[in-house]
Amino acid sequence: MERIFIVGYMGVGKSTVGRGLAALMGLSFIDLDQFIQSKYHKSIPDLFKDNGEEGFRTIERKALIEVSEFEDVIVSTGGGAPCFYDNMTVMNNAGTTVYMKADVEELADRLQASKTVRPLIAGKTREELIPFISAHLSARERFYNEAKIIYYTDRLVTKQQVHITIDGIAQQIKNYRYVK
Template identity: 55%
Template sequence: MKRIFLIGYMGVGKTTAGRELARVMNLEFIDLDHFIQNRYSKTISQMFEDEGEEKFREIENKILKEVAQFEDVVISTGGGAPCFFDNIDVMNTSGITIYLKASPELLSARLNTCKEKRPLIKDKNEEELLAFVAYNLEKREPFYSQAQITFETEELVNKEEVETYVLGLLRTIENLQQN
């Protein structure tokens, strides 16, 4: 039985890396945000707009606890998931947690190209986005740093480099399991 949770800031590549890691390890892949969207037949943006962040976080907590019972799975969480309720504890006691870590500059550059899909940043210019990312990374670091593995990257995962990136992740997981 394996459960691997990928955590980290939005745009770091949790979904991209998670899909490939699941493929390489022959595990099921779950993107927590997509799982929630399918369950509630609404996008995350719609949920934020219709019900607010607080209600969304309650739903996220409930669904996380559900998928944390699944076996042989890689779960990519939303960027804020580890920072609310007992979510980081749920993940740490249910499986292996991996913090995919990147700098605010890398993250804001990536997010600037797709910010209209993300409710928390859609109205920010480049300067505001960098400040927002830096501020939130600092706020979230105490939660992210509770992961069992921190996998730092100088470059964000893209589809072309994901296989090499995931092989590095896999070696790190294997090292943790041997110790």
């Protein structure tokens, strides 16, 4: 039985790396935001709009508890999921947590290039994104740092860089299991 949770700031590459890691390790993959959208038949922005952030975080927590009981799975969480309730404790108790960490400038570049609509940063220029990400990340990082494994990723632009990151995280998971 294997459960791996990937946490980190939006745009860091949790879903991309999670899918590749699941394929490499022969596990199922769940993107928690997609799981929620499928279950509620609404987009994350619509769930936020209809329920407010507190209501959305309750929905997210219930979904996290549900998927934390699945076996042989890699779960990519939304950027805020680890920061509410005792969600990091839930994930740490259920399996191995991996914090994918990147510099603020790298996150800004990735978010600017992303085709995904992210309501928190919609319409922000790169110059506006950097202080926003910096402040937001510093508030969230204490939760992310509770992860069992912290993996620093500097570039995920090419397929080769993505594969290097996937292999690096897989190796850290193996090392963690060995030491544990």
